[in-house]
Amino acid sequence: MNPWLPPLAYSVWTALVLGVAIGSARRGGRRADRARLAELGAAEYAFVGGGAARAVDVSILALLGEGALHLNRDGQVVAARAPAADATGDAPLRILDREYGGLPLRDLRTRLAAAPEIQGIGADLFAAGLIARPDAGPRRLPRWALFATLPLGLATAVAGFVRADDATSGALPWVGLLLAVIGSQACVAGLLLLGVFGERVVPTAPTTRRLIRLRRDEAAVAALGADGLGTVALWGLDRFPDPVIKEIFRRNAPTPAGRAPESTWCGGTSCASPQGARAGSCGGTADGCGN
Amino acid sequence: MRTAVGIGWRPEIDLTVERLAGVDFVEVVAENVCVGHLPESLRVLRERGVEVIPHGVGLGLAGADRPDPARLARLAEVADALGSPVVSEHLAFVRAGGMEAGHLLPTPMTWDALDVVTENVRVAQDALPVPLALENPATLLTWPDNEMSEARFLTELVERTGVRLLIDVANLHTQRINHGVDPAAALAELPLEAVEYVHVAGGVERDGLWHDTHAHPVTEPILEVLATLCALRPPPRVLLERDGDFPTAGEIAAELAAIRAVVDRTAARR
Numbered sequence: 001m002n003p004w005l006p007p008l009a010y011s012v013w014t015a016l017v018l019g020v021a022i023g024s025a026r027r028g029g030r031r032a033d034r035a036r037l038a039e040l041g042a043a044e045y046a047f048v049g050g051g052a053a054r055a056v057d058v059s060i061l062a063l064l065g066e067g068a069l070h071l072n073r074d075g076q077v078v079a080a081r082a083p084a085a086d087a088t089g090d091a092p093l094r095i096l097d098r099e100y101g102g103l104p105l106r107d108l109r110t111r112l113a114a115a116p117e118i119q120g121i122g123a124d125l126f127a128a129g130l131i132a133r134p135d136a137g138p139r140r141l142p143r144w145a146l147f148a149t150l151p152l153g154l155a156t157a158v159a160g161f162v163r164a165d166d167a168t169s170g171a172l173p174w175v176g177l178l179l180a181v182i183g184s185q186a187c188v189a190g191l192l193l194l195g196v197f198g199e200r201v202v203p204t205a206p207t208t209r210r211l212i213r214l215r216r217d218e219a220a221v222a223a224l225g226a227d228g229l230g231t232v233a234l235w236g237l238d239r240f241p242d243p244v245i246k247e248i249f250r251r252n253a254p255t256p257a258g259r260a261p262e263s264t265w266c267g268g269t270s271c272a273s274p275q276g277a278r279a280g281s282c283g284g285t286a287d288g289c290g291n
Numbered sequence: 292m293r294t295a296v297g298i299g300w301r302p303e304i305d306l307t308v309e310r311l312a313g314v315d316f317v318e319v320v321a322e323n324v325c326v327g328h329l330p331e332s333l334r335v336l337r338e339r340g341v342e343v344i345p346h347g348v349g350l351g352l353a354g355a356d357r358p359d360p361a362r363l364a365r366l367a368e369v370a371d372a373l374g375s376p377v378v379s380e381h382l383a384f385v386r387a388g389g390m391e392a393g394h395l396l397p398t399p400m401t402w403d404a405l406d407v408v409t410e411n412v413r414v415a416q417d418a419l420p421v422p423l424a425l426e427n428p429a430t431l432l433t434w435p436d437n438e439m440s441e442a443r444f445l446t447e448l449v450e451r452t453g454v455r456l457l458i459d460v461a462n463l464h465t466q467r468i469n470h471g472v473d474p475a476a477a478l479a480e481l482p483l484e485a486v487e488y489v490h491v492a493g494g495v496e497r498d499g500l501w502h503d504t505h506a507h508p509v510t511e512p513i514l515e516v517l518a519t520l521c522a523l524r525p526p527p528r529v530l531l532e533r534d535g536d537f538p539t540a541g542e543i544a545a546e547l548a549a550i551r552a553v554v555d556r557t558a559a560r561r
Contacts, residue, residue, distance in 0.1 A: 067540035072305045073331050080539040102303065244306065 007184070010156045014149050014184050021145035036128040042224040043089075046233040047121045048130055052113045055121055057249065058225075058233050059112065060092050060105075064245070065227040068093060071105065071245065075252040078102030091117035105252035113254065153184055294521070294554045295528040296547060297488075299505075300343070304533075305332035307540050313547060314341060318530050319373070321345035326365075326372045333373065343373040344488070347380040352411045352425070353398035354384035363418035370421050377487050379424040379457045380415070382408070382445065397430040400437035400444045405451075412452045424455035424487040429465035429494075429503035441466070442480035449485045456481065458526070459490035460516040461503055468501035474516045478523055488528035491517055491550055506535035509546050514553050521557035529554055 040048070042062070047055040060077075063069045069092065070078045078101070083093035095111050096102055103111075112118055125131045221230030231239040240246045295315035300308050308317060309332055317336060324330070324345065333343055347366055350358050370378045383395035398404055416423050425448065427441060439447075448454055458481065463474035491514070493507035509531070520526065529550055533543065 067307075067542075070304045070307050070537055070540075072303055074302065076303060078303050078537060080537055080542075 006156045006159055010153060011184050013152065014187065017145050017148045018187075033128040033130065036130060042229050042233040043118075044121055044125060045224060047118075047125060049234060050236050052118050052122060053109070053254070054232070054236060055118050056109050056112045057237055058229055059089060059118070060108065061227070061232060061240070061245070062089060062225065062229055063092055065225075065229065069096075070102075071248060073244075073248065075105040075248050076102050077105050077108050088117050088120075091115050105248065106254055109252070110254040157182070292525075292527065294525050294558070295342075296551050296554065297342075297528060297530045298543070298547060299346075299530060299532045299534065300333065300336070301534060301537075302330065304537050304543075305330060307537075307543065308332070309335055311540065311544055311547065313544075313551065316342035316344065316528055316530070318344045318346045318379070318532075321347040321366050321369050321378065322349050324369050324373070326368045329372060337374065342376055344375050345369045345373060345378045347378065348395065349385060350380045350415065351383070351385040352380055352415060353382055353404070353408050354387060354411070355407060356387075358411055358415050358418075360418065363415055367419050370419065375421055377422045377424055377455060378419055379426055379487070381426045381428055382441075382448075383428045395428050397428060397433055398444070399434040400439050400441060401434075402438055405439075405444060405447055409448060409451045412448065412454050416452065416454065422455050422487065424457040426457040426459055426490065427462050427466075429459065429462035429469075429501075431469060431500060431502075433470055440477070440480065441472070442477040446480060446482050449482050454485075455487040456483075456485045457488055457490060458483075458486050458520065459492070460520060461490060461492040461494060461509075461513050461532075463516050464510075464513045465494065465501045465503050468496060468499075475519050478516075478520050483520070483524040483526075486520075486524070486526045488530055489517065489520065489526045490530055490532050492532035504535070505532050508538070508542075509549065514549060517550065518553050518557055521554055522560065525554070525558055525561070 043055045043058050046058040050057075060069065064071055068080050068090075070080055077092075077096065079093050079096040081093065083090035083097055092108060092112055095108060095115065122131065221234065224230030224233050228239070228241045231241070237246060237249055240249075296313060297316035297318065298308055298311065298314055300317040300319045302323070308314065317333075319333065324333075337343060345366060347362075350362055350366070352358060366378055369375075381395050382398055384398060385392050385395060398408065412423065412425070425445070427445060445456060449456065458478075460474070463472070463477055466472040466477070467474055491509055492503060492505045493509045493513070494501055494503045494505070495507045496502070517529065531543075531546055531550060533546075537543070
C-alpha cells in the first residue's frame with residue numbers, strides 16, 4: 001500500500017468532518033428555508049447582511065427617499081407626515097410622532113433598532129432559519145467532530161510510524177508522514193479552538209450569506225428599491241450614492257452604549273453581549289457587513 | 292423681469308431646501324444666524340448663487356425706544372456675511388419698559404407713532420449696509436384710536452424714509468378675517484413700486500380669527516391676494532414661509548409651484 005494513502009485519507013476525512021461541524025455550528029443547528037429568500041424585502045436583506053443596524057438605516061433612508069422625513073445637516077430628523085397605523089415601514093415616523101421637534105439621527109437609529117418592527121424582522125428571519133440567535137452563546141463545534149478526528153489522527157500517525165519502520169525505506173517518507181499527521185492535527189485543534197471560542201463563527205446561516213452575495217448585482221439592487229436602498233441593503237451604507245446623507249449618517253452613528261438593553265437583535269450579536277455591535281450575528285462590523 | 296420664487300430657510304429643513312428645484316432665493320431668521328459659523332447649508336446655497344435675505348424679528352422698530360445699536364450692528368454683520376441684497380424687519384413693537392413681549396405686537400396707527408417709527412427706521416437705515424424692508428404685520432387686535440389705515444401708515448413711512456416694503460399677503464388675509472380690511476383696497480393704497488419682496492404663508496381660522504401659523508398649507512384666498520398684488524405690479528421676489536409641521540418635500544415643492552403658477556399667470560395677462 002502507498003504509504004501516503006492513510007494520511008491522505010485522514011486529511012479528506014478531517015476536512016469533511018470539520019465542514020459539516022462548522023456548517024452546523026454556524027446555522028445554530030437549524031435548517032434554512034431557502035424559499036423564503038425569494039420573498040425578502042430590502043429591510044430583511046439588510047438585516048441578514050448587516051443586522052438590525054443596517055435594517056434601521058434602510059428603513060430611515062426609504063422614508064427620506066419618499067420625502068416623509070426631513071434630515072438636516074446637523075443630523076436632526078423631523079417627520080413630514082403622520083405614520084400610517086399598520087405600515088411596518090413607518091416605524092421611524094411612529095417614534096418621531098411622539099417627539100416634538102424631532103430627534104437626533106443617532107437617537108432615532110438607537111431607538112428604532114429596539115422597535116418591535118425591526119426586532120420582528122430578526123425574529124422572522126430566525127424562524128425561517130436564515131439567521132441564528134445572537135444570544136445563543138458561543139458557537140461550539142460539536143464534540144463528535146473532536147472524537148471523529150483526533151483519535152483517528154493518532155492512529156494514523158502510529159500506523160505510519162510502524163509501517164515506515166518495518167519497511168526501512170529511509171527517513172524521508174517517515175518524516176513526511178509524521179508532518180502530514182501533525183499538520184492535520186494542528187488544523188483540527190486550531191479550528192476547534194475557533195469553534196470553542198466561537199466569535200469567529202458567524203452565526204448567520206452560511207447558505208443565506210452565500211445566496212445574498214450571489215444576488216449582489218444590478219437587477220437585485222433595482223428590485224430592492226430605488227435611490228440606493230438596494231445597495232445599502234446588500235452592501236451597507238458605504239455604497240449609498242448620496243455623499244451628503246452618507247456623511248450625516250456616519251457622523252451620527254449609534255454608539256454601543258446607546259443601545260437599548262432589551263433588544264435581542266442589534267448591529268451584531270446580542271445587545272447585552274460584551275462585543276455589542278461590533279461582532280456579527282447578522283453581519284455586524286466584525287465580518288465587514290455592518291458598515 | 293421674472294419674479295424670483297424662494298422659501299424660508301429653516302435649520303430643520305436645510306437639506307430639503309437645498310435640494311428643492313426652482314428656489315431662486317431664501318430668507319433666514321437673522322437672530323438665528325451666527326456670523327462666526329454660518330450654517331453649511333447657507334454656504335452651499337450662496338456658492339450656488341442663491342440670494343440669502345436676513346429677516347429680523349427683534350429690532351422692534353415700532354417701539355417707543357430707539358433700536359438697540361448692538362442688535363443693529365449684528366443685523367448688519369449678518370447681511371454682510373451673507374452678501375444679502377436687502378434685510379427685512381416687521382412693523383411691530385416687541386418690547387417696552389425693559390420687558391420682552393415675545394410677540395410681534397401691533398403698532399398704533401397714529402401720526403405720533405408714525406413720527407417715532409420714522410425716526411427709528413432712519414436710525415436703522417443708517418446702521419445697515421443694505422436697504423431695509425418693512426413687513427406689514429398680522430394682528431389679532433388693533434389699537435382703539437387708530438388715525439389711519441395700515442396701508443396709509445406704510446405709505447407715509449415709505450415717503451418719509453425711502454424704506455422698502457415686504458408685503459405679506461397672508462397677513463393681508465389675516466387683517467381681512469380679523470379686522471375686515473379689504474386686501475385689494477390695501478394693496479391699491481400701498482406704493483407697490485417700493486416692494487422688495489412678498490411673503491406667502493399658511494394659517495388656520497379658529498373661532499372667527501385667522502392665526503398666521505406658518506404651519507399650515509397655503510390656502511386659495513391667500514393665493515388670490517397674491518394674484519391681486521401681482522396683477523397690480525409684479526414683485527421682484529415672492530417667498531413661501533413655513534416654520535413648523537413641515538410637510539413632505541413634495542408638498543413644499545407643490546406649494547412653490549402653486550406660487551410660481553400665480554406669478555406666471557398674472558405676468559402673462561399683463
